[in-house]
Amino acid sequence: MNSKKPNIIAIINQKGGVGKTTTVVNLATAIAAVGNEVLVVDLDPQGNATTGFGIHKGRGLQSSYGVLLGLTDPREIIQNTYVNGLHIIASTIDLSAAEIELFPQKDRDSKLKQAISNLNYDYILIDCPPGFGLININALNASNRIIIPLQCEFYALEGLAQLFNTIQSVRNTINKNLIVSGILLTMYDRRNGLSSVVANDVRSHFKNLVFNTVIPRNVKISEASSYGKPVILYDVKSSGAISYIELAREFLSREVQ
Ligand SMILES: Nc1ncnc2c1ncn2[C@@H]1O[C@H](COP(=O)(O)OP(=O)(O)OP(=O)(O)O)[C@@H](O)[C@H]1O
Numbered sequence: 001m002n003s004k005k006p007n008i009i010a011i012i013n014q015k016g017g018v019g020k021t022t023t024v025v026n027l028a029t030a031i032a033a034v035g036n037e038v039l040v041v042d043l044d045p046q047g048n049a050t051t052g053f054g055i056h057k058g059r060g061l062q063s064s065y066g067v068l069l070g071l072t073d074p075r076e077i078i079q080n081t082y083v084n085g086l087h088i089i090a091s092t093i094d095l096s097a098a099e100i101e102l103f104p105q106k107d108r109d110s111k112l113k114q115a116i117s118n119l120n121y122d123y124i125l126i127d128c129p130p131g132f133g134l135i136n137i138n139a140l141n142a143s144n145r146i147i148i149p150l151q152c153e154f155y156a157l158e159g160l161a162q163l164f165n166t167i168q169s170v171r172n173t174i175n176k177n178l179i180v181s182g183i184l185l186t187m188y189d190r191r192n193g194l195s196s197v198v199a200n201d202v203r204s205h206f207k208n209l210v211f212n213t214v215i216p217r218n219v220k221i222s223e224a225s226s227y228g229k230p231v232i233l234y235d236v237k238s239s240g241a242i243s244y245i246e247l248a249r250e251f252l253s254r255e256v257q
């Protein structure tokens, strides 16, 4: 069997509600749509990426909890989605106990890395929960790329310094291969002047680190998630879908440079 090393991308921002899950669901779909084998790892106990693909979180669903704790072989619980080439390790609420259970273990930072780094995919996208707990340290240790969604609102930059400090300390200690692929401006509202002020501010601070692609605020995106669908499948002509397809193109072109 062909054993390629997957490109593993953590979609992370400790702030809640900035578009992490939406980015995972739609970027993964767009990357799979151009012929890649893609795995989504839902590492958030809220399980929004899981429901975002229409997967019912009923009793007995095996989740990333067992993978993170080293109790379950990920190959046994990976599920297909209705997107060709796109698979998922689901999440359930029992994952919320993982931080406490991981804490006393000596390899607590590298559990996820051990479990997923040799899986046979082109890309693995990790949906991170908000915050800076052990789950996210595991995600940063397992990954070689990071995408940081940033909501175009007044407090967007607050907390970003702390996130970059965390990334730097992970680089200095457990994962020197970690690279920020880009900062992604999300929920951009062109009728709201604040959005462009924030976008300009972020670009003047972070320059080329900011993706050219901007994700607009688009109601089709939230509608799609309530139907358990990526917006690309729900309404491919919507501004949300078009921008996520463009993001995939930009992300993939950054990878080959
Ligand atoms: N571009 C957008 N336009 C309109 N609504 C959006 C957009 N992006 C995300 N949303 C909506 O905003 C909400 C938060 O988005 P999302 O769940 O992706 O954020 P998150 O960072 O994963 O949140 P959490 O930290 O709770 O996991 C969701 O209801 C989602 O449907």
Ligand SMILES: [Mg+2]
Pocket (backbone or CB within 6 Å): 020, 021, 022, 044, 048, 127, 128, 129
């Ligand atoms: Mg989320």
